[in-house]
Amino acid sequence: MTRDEELHPEHVRTLLLAVPAPAPRVDVTRAVKTARRRARTRNAVRAGLSAIVVLGAAIGVVTAVGQLGAGQPAVGTAPPSVVAKTPPATPVSTEPQVGACQGRVLTSPTRASFGEIRGGDPSGRYVIADGVQGFDKIAAVLWTDGTPEILPQPKAANAVQANAVNSLGVVVGTGFGDSQTTFGWVYRSGATRILPKPSGYTFTLASGVNAAGDIVGAAWSRDKQDVAVLWPAADPERPRVLGAPELAWAFDITDDGSIVGTLNDGGSAYAWAASGTGRNLANPTGTTGGKAFAASGDWVVGWVMPGAGDGAGPQPLAARWNLRTGEATAYPHIAGPAKSVSLGGDLIDADGHVVRNGQAYILPRPDSAHAEPGSAVSISEDGTVVIGSAGGAAAVWRC
Amino acid sequence: MSPELEQQFVGYVSGRLQRLHRTAFLLCGDATRADDLVQSTIISLYLHWRRAQAADNLDRYLHRILVRRNIDEPRRAWSRVLLMQWTPERPAPPARSVEDTDAVQTALAALPAGQRAVIILRFFNDLSVEQTAAVLGCSLGNVKSQTSRGLVTLRRLLGDSKHEILRSSP
Numbered sequence: 001m002t003r004d005e006e007l008h009p010e011h012v013r014t015l016l017l018a019v020p021a022p023a024p025r026v027d028v029t030r031a032v033k034t035a036r037r038r039a040r041t042r043n044a045v046r047a048g049l050s051a052i053v054v055l056g057a058a059i060g061v062v063t064a065v066g067q068l069g070a071g072q073p074a075v076g077t078a079p080p081s082v083v084a085k086t087p088p089a090t091p092v093s094t095e096p097q098v099g100a101c102q103g104r105v106l107t108s109p110t111r112a113s114f115g116e117i118r119g120g121d122p123s124g125r126y127v128i129a130d131g132v133q134g135f136d137k138i139a140a141v142l143w144t145d146g147t148p149e150i151l152p153q154p155k156a157a158n159a160v161q162a163n164a165v166n167s168l169g170v171v172v173g174t175g176f177g178d179s180q181t182t183f184g185w186v187y188r189s190g191a192t193r194i195l196p197k198p199s200g201y202t203f204t205l206a207s208g209v210n211a212a213g214d215i216v217g218a219a220w221s222r223d224k225q226d227v228a229v230l231w232p233a234a235d236p237e238r239p240r241v242l243g244a245p246e247l248a249w250a251f252d253i254t255d256d257g258s259i260v261g262t263l264n265d266g267g268s269a270y271a272w273a274a275s276g277t278g279r280n281l282a283n284p285t286g287t288t289g290g291k292a293f294a295a296s297g298d299w300v301v302g303w304v305m306p307g308a309g310d311g312a313g314p315q316p317l318a319a320r321w322n323l324r325t326g327e328a329t330a331y332p333h334i335a336g337p338a339k340s341v342s343l344g345g346d347l348i349d350a351d352g353h354v355v356r357n358g359q360a361y362i363l364p365r366p367d368s369a370h371a372e373p374g375s376a377v378s379i380s381e382d383g384t385v386v387i388g389s390a391g392g393a394a395a396v397w398r399c
Numbered sequence: 400m401s402p403e404l405e406q407q408f409v410g411y412v413s414g415r416l417q418r419l420h421r422t423a424f425l426l427c428g429d430a431t432r433a434d435d436l437v438q439s440t441i442i443s444l445y446l447h448w449r450r451a452q453a454a455d456n457l458d459r460y461l462h463r464i465l466v467r468r469n470i471d472e473p474r475r476a477w478s479r480v481l482l483m484q485w486t487p488e489r490p491a492p493p494a495r496s497v498e499d500t501d502a503v504q505t506a507l508a509a510l511p512a513g514q515r516a517v518i519i520l521r522f523f524n525d526l527s528v529e530q531t532a533a534v535l536g537c538s539l540g541n542v543k544s545q546t547s548r549g550l551v552t553l554r555r556l557l558g559d560s561k562h563e564i565l566r567s568s569p
Contacts, residue, residue: 012522012550015503015557022430024420026437028412032405034438035445039400159511176511 040095068099068346068356068383068399094333096353096360101386101399103366103374108393109141109148117389119340120378120396121165122211122296124385128162128171129394140187142171143394152192154185160192164208164252167381172206172215184217184231195231198239204229208252208259208294216250216259228261228272242272251302252295258323260292260300269302271295271323281321284330290319296381297343298324303336303350318349334360340376342383348376354386354399363388366395400448408448411457412441418524419465425519426469428508440465462524463534466516506556514549517542 109131118128127143131150140151140162153160157175165171171187175194184195184206195215197204202221209215213233219241220226228242228250242250242259248270250261257274260281269281269290281292287304294301300323303316316336320329322345335350346356352375353360363374363386374395376388386397400408419440423433443464444451454460507515513535520531521542532542 012518012553013525015553016425016519016523019425019503019507021421021424022433024416024437025430025434026416026420026441028409028416028441031412031438031441032409032445035442036400038442039446 068101068354068361092358096351096362098364098373099354099361099397099399101354101361101363101397103363103390103395103397104146105366105390106143106146106394106396107148109150117377117387117394118162119164120380120385120387121167121169122381123167124380124382124387124396125167126165126169126171127387127394127396128165128173130161140171140173142169142187144169146396151187152190154183154192154194156181156183156194157185160185162187163206166209166213167211168213170209170213172209172217174205184215184229186215186231186236188213196237196239198227198229198241200224201227204239206231207250210253210257211255214253214257216253216261218249226265228259230259240276242276242278244270244278248278251291251293254295254297258295260295260302262291262302266291269300269304269319269321271300271321282326282328284319284328287317287319287330291337292321293337294340295323296341298322299341299343299345299347301338301341301347303338304330306330306332316350318347318355320345320347331355331358334358340378342379343381344383346379346383348379348386348388352376352388354379356383363390363397366390366397400445404448407452408445412444415458415461419461422462422519422524423465423469425507425523426466426516428504436465436468439468443468456530459526459530459534462520462526466520466534469512469516502557506553509556510549510552514545514552517545518549518553521546 106127116130118130120127125145129141131139131141139153140160141148142151142162142165151160151162151171154175160173160175162171162173173185175183175185182203182205184204185192186195186206186209195204195206198219200221201219201224204217204219206215206217208217215231215236217229218226219229219239225247226249228244228248230240230242230250230253232238232240242248244263246263246267247265248261248263249265250259250272253259259272261270262268263270263280266289268283269292270278271281271292272278281290281300283290283304286307288307290302290304292300292302300321302319304319305316318331318334318336318338320338320341321327334355338347338349338355340348346354349355349360351360353362354376355361363376365373374388374390374397376386378387379385384399386399388395388397416437420433420437423436424430427433427436440461444461451457451460510518516535517531520526520534521528526534528539528542532539535542
């Protein structure tokens with residue numbers, strides 16, 4: 001190597017300073033307000049948990065498995081009905097309440113210091129996560145009924161990330177190789193395979209998969225804007241570019257073939273019918289923009305922006321649409337994006353709460369070893385199994 | 400938190416906002432996500448402020464939160480980092496040639512997450528090998544090997560464009 005080719009560490013600083021970074025749009029005062037609210041919630045959760053424990057001891061109830069809404073209010077004195085068939089008709093509170101769910105921590109496959117739980121399947125049997133092996137090797141982890149395995153990686157990949165799993169344990173995701181290669185992949189029957197690219201595109205990623213094995217995602221190249229892509233289970237070698245008026249991504253596909261995503265990276269939430277016809281998902285009144293991240297049956301969830309920004313950088317709100325009725329709801333007190341939805345319309349918000357009928361519920365910590373309450377990532381189709389993390393480990397709750 | 404503690408907190412955070420945001424932007428390559436990262440880092444620091452003040456190095460504690468948040472943030476974070484290079488929303492106009500400075504950003508995005516974090520902490524935030532190891536929770540040997548691998552990869556990815564940037568820098 002000639003001297004001219006060397007990159008001295010002191011030059012690296014200059015190079016990093018040369019990157020044109022935008023001005024921060026973070027308002028410290030606003031962040032403090034949010035933090036105060038979280039601190040109150042956290043304290044309330046602790047108070048609520050003690051109340052459940054005390055009640056359990058008093059009436060001899062060991063487990064509190066029942067409807068989500070049967071939980072102890074975060075603040076309040078009314079004792080919870082431990083097992084209830086229907087949620088109590090309590091008014092919706094803007095503060096999260098403690099859900100009556102029972103959690104269990106899953107065995108970790110690696111010494112991962114910061115693996116992220118990516119999601120679960122509609123049945124609640126499968127969980128996917130990033131596993132950090134050593135320091136920088138990132139692999140995809142799949143739990144089947146609580147047993148973890150590290151998925152094989154395609155040879156070309158130096159990191160893979162699982163994005164979705166279906167009810168048969170088929171996993172799809174994004175792989176990263178040398179020279180900025182990005183590719184969609186699918187894990188099925190013990191093998192991981194790189195998905196074929198649509199003709200004329202260089203990069204792909206896979207974001208969603210339905211029960212039939214239809215996969216959706218996006219493709220792009222340096223000279224072509226991003227397009228939404230469908231790899232049909234019937235003919236996966238021939239990916240289909242979905243028609244859209246502008247730059248588009250697809251994030252999820254339902255079992256009946258409806259696909260959801262976004263136009264212009266947050267310009268608006270978008271949906272394609274199984275026939276391939278696309279349409280904008282109407283914004284809830286007073287909101288702008290949006291992305292649709294997940295769908296189950298007729299329900300779609302994602303985020304929208306509150307219409308009138310207050311200049312401090314508006315935070316996205318959780319949003320929910322119904323493909324059949326056209327209903328569109330933005331939740332003013334619930335942080336977006338919503339990441340997962342059940343057939344009944346229960347959703348998971350950006351704070352890791354389960355939201356039912358507009359009320360947010362915090363997952364109780366799975367056991368006394370974890371100081372922090374749980375954080376949900378995904379909810380099963382029937383709304384009874386919630387996947388997430390607690391104290392840095394993967395966890396499953398029955399609600 | 401008492402008003403006095405809160406005032407201390409706001410003072411501390413305000414003084415570091417620009418730099419924290421730049422670190423976040425280098426780590427994740429996306430302006431909006433950098434805002435989100437800084438916001439959630441500040442919130443997390445607030446929630447642990449009493450304990451954080453007892454840390455022997457508060458800045459290191461802050462970096463630790465930021466780096467972990469970058470890896471822990473919601474789904475598809477990496478894909479967004481890579482995708483943003485071809486989406487219409489780009490950062491503020493650069494002072495230098497767009498192509499050259501984009502090359503650095505593009506090269507950073509192509510580094511594996513671990514190498515990227517080590518390079519940024521060591522050469523942008525001026526942390527020592529020991530401090531970087533403490534922030535990332537890994538061994539000294541690991542930081543050293545990540546640094547050298549990161550530098551080799553950057554050099555390869557940048558090719559000739561690095562000379563242009565270095566020449567036009569003050």
